[in-house]
Amino acid sequence: MPEIIQKSHATRAGNYFISNYPPFSFWNEDQTAEVVKAYETPHEGTPPPLGLYHHIPFCRKRCHFCYFRVYTDKNAEDIKHYLDCTVRELEMMAKKPLIAGRKPHFVYFGGGTPSYLSAKQLVELTDKMKALLPWDAAEEVAFECEPGTLNPGKLSTIKDIGVTRLSLGIENFDDRILEINGRAHRTKEVYRSYERARAENFDQINIDLIAGMMEETEENWQVNIEKTLELMPDSVTIYQMEVPYNTGIYKDMKASGSLVAPIADWETKRRWVKEAFAELESAGYTISSGYTAVKDPKRSKFIYRDSLWGGADLLGLGVASFSHAKGVHYQNLTEIDDYEKALDAGKMPTKRALRTTAEERMIREFILRMKLGRVEAGHFQEKFGINILERFAAPLAQIHDEGLLNIEGSAIVLTRDGLLCVDNLLHDFFLPEHVTDKLV
Numbered sequence: 001m002p003e004i005i006q007k008s009h010a011t012r013a014g015n016y017f018i019s020n021y022p023p024f025s026f027w028n029e030d031q032t033a034e035v036v037k038a039y040e041t042p043h044e045g046t047p048p049p050l051g052l053y054h055h056i057p058f059c060r061k062r063c064h065f066c067y068f069r070v071y072t073d074k075n076a077e078d079i080k081h082y083l084d085c086t087v088r089e090l091e092m093m094a095k096k097p098l099i100a101g102r103k104p105h106f107v108y109f110g111g112g113t114p115s116y117l118s119a120k121q122l123v124e125l126t127d128k129m130k131a132l133l134p135w136d137a138a139e140e141v142a143f144e145c146e147p148g149t150l151n152p153g154k155l156s157t158i159k160d161i162g163v164t165r166l167s168l169g170i171e172n173f174d175d176r177i178l179e180i181n182g183r184a185h186r187t188k189e190v191y192r193s194y195e196r197a198r199a200e201n202f203d204q205i206n207i208d209l210i211a212g213m214m215e216e217t218e219e220n221w222q223v224n225i226e227k228t229l230e231l232m233p234d235s236v237t238i239y240q241m242e243v244p245y246n247t248g249i250y251k252d253m254k255a256s257g258s259l260v261a262p263i264a265d266w267e268t269k270r271r272w273v274k275e276a277f278a279e280l281e282s283a284g285y286t287i288s289s290g291y292t293a294v295k296d297p298k299r300s301k302f303i304y305r306d307s308l309w310g311g312a313d314l315l316g317l318g319v320a321s322f323s324h325a326k327g328v329h330y331q332n333l334t335e336i337d338d339y340e341k342a343l344d345a346g347k348m349p350t351k352r353a354l355r356t357t358a359e360e361r362m363i364r365e366f367i368l369r370m371k372l373g374r375v376e377a378g379h380f381q382e383k384f385g386i387n388i389l390e391r392f393a394a395p396l397a398q399i400h401d402e403g404l405l406n407i408e409g410s411a412i413v414l415t416r417d418g419l420l421c422v423d424n425l426l427h428d429f430f431l432p433e434h435v436t437d438k439l440v
Helices: 033-038 076-094 119-132 152-160 175-180 187-199 218-231 248-256 266-282 303-309 336-344 358-370 377-384 393-401 416-420 422-429
Strands: 050-056 106-111 140-145 165-171 204-211 235-240 292-294 313-317 322-325 328-332 350-355 374-376 405-408 411-414
Touching: 033 328, 033 350, 050 119, 050 303, 076 119, 076 313, 076 336, 106 303, 119 152, 140 303, 152 187, 165 187, 187 204, 204 218, 204 266, 218 266, 235 266, 266 292, 266 416, 303 358, 358 374, 358 377, 358 422, 374 377, 393 405, 393 422, 411 416, 416 422
Parallel strands: 050 106, 050 313, 106 140, 140 165, 165 204, 204 235
Antiparallel strands: 235 292, 313 322, 322 328, 328 350, 374 411, 405 411
């Protein structure tokens, strides 16, 4: 794809989010048979934690910055058929030797908009899922919500099905900016849904913000911080706006012949997040990653994130969902019709896959743990037999010289500036064959 210009004088100009390794562009259809092999036998010895992800690809409206697989034109019958397919997928996978007898350590409902489903649909779906793969031992059940889709009855249902962390996709507190960026909800719905969620006593309420939305200003960002501190949620997740090729913003740029993204540049976005983190810390929060602040680290955790970044198996259900099974990365078919046809035919709906090497798994865990801001060398020595301080001596020295990390004993500790551009730093640790500017 052509370079998207977001000018910055900083040494590390970009910061596109890295969620896996090797990059998705190296996964391919030729390796889908590896998925079948991975599920044929259990792990040797003690298996890693097992996670369950369910993709709900339906939304009231597609945001202009969205790059996920979502649909806004499906009726009740379409949705029922899709949910039935995901249950059939779980039924098929739960019988596999790799999964049979295990219980999820964490469950995550993402999208799209999981809260788009009705209370009745949620109960029916989760009852069927629990019957096939009980999650009574799960330490975390996370659920993404769009504020405008919530009402008291639905929130009670979400609590009753076992959700422990409710994540509200607020993004911004200004109605005009929400509208310009294609969000379906408005600020009035934000406060109403937050108050109702608090009344349900969820273990953890998280709110999402995005720094650098279209037409966002210095003044608006400061208001976002102030309003977040007024709510005092259990945790706050802040992302820096990206413009991948498959967003509405990028398509508009291409149509106009422009390569300059109509959003704040990387330097500004990082500064805004830095300011937000500083004010959150002053209010008693702890920064737990390059994107998150938590009010009480002992009580509010991100088990899905930490387990996944630590090498857990993840069984992803639904169209375009990503999974990891015994060293094999894979993604489901990315079009809903193809996905449903595969399940209707009793087939695994796999689109592309990649069996990783031991070295790739080590690098994956290392770069993902870097996003937490601190990496202990002893963990990698014990788990992989690798001295990461020696293995990555050259890139670590370079990043240290840029003032973005320090070595404290046997720990690699990112500075705040390093944490804010961490995704850009991670490329320095890729194997040469994986260095690429492709995002998908």
